[in-house]
Amino acid sequence: MMRAWILPSLLVFCGSAVAAGQLAQGSPGRAVAFLLVFVLLAGVNSPLVFPRSIGALEARSRSAADGRPVVYWRPGCTYCIRLRFRLGRSARRLYWVDIWRDPAGAAAVREVNGGNETVPTVFVDGRPHVNPGHAWVREQLGSSRS
Template sequence: MTRAWILPTLFVLCGSVVATGLVFRGKPGAAAALLLAFVLLAGVNSPLIFPRSIGALEAQRRSAVDGRPVVFWRSGCKYCLRLRIRLGRSARQLHWVDIWRDPAGAAAVRAANDGNETVPTVVVAGRPHVNPDPEWVRQQLSHSM
């Protein structure tokens, strides 16, 4: 769980250090703007922007019942973020598994990707798809309902 917060924490800490330097140089406006940018960057890369993650086994069980795709992701991944943002509200209908929080999820991704933890990996009807087009994922979601 803590691994998912390392990148956002580093963004906030680095932004704070740089902003403090700007304040001491007499540029409080620039410091505030820069700190705000770093905080926003931290928020975008945090687990907060993604729907609540569940375990891989639970996601697979739910997917078998409702037919919805399972998305394996990790924080800090720009492709995961792109998928999440482009899916919009429909992202909440998918089953999300954070591979940094769930060892079984990381193992499932490695099994699907020749030992690599390549994300996002979307599993639809038991078949993994690595970094699929968000529009394709949206279509798969509409087929499952």
């Protein structure tokens, strides 16, 4: 779990260092701007943005039981972040699998994407959909058996 916080912590540390440098040069406005940008980047890359990831095997079995889609993603992926934000609260109803933390999830994504780890890859009823639109994913949630 601590590994997930390394990048956000590093971003906050670097932002603080850059802001301190700007303050030392007498630019408090630029210091605040830099710090805000780095804190925003840290927040986007933190585990707080995405629902808790589960393993690919568990996600597949849960999806088979209730019909909810499984989203394979990775931290820092702008397409994954965009999908997550556009889904809003309904994103919590999906099963999220972090392919960097789950080798079985990474293998599933590579298998359907010609060896590439292209995310987000969304599985609905066992069929993969690479980088689908948020409206389509939300529609699939509405038609799930849950």
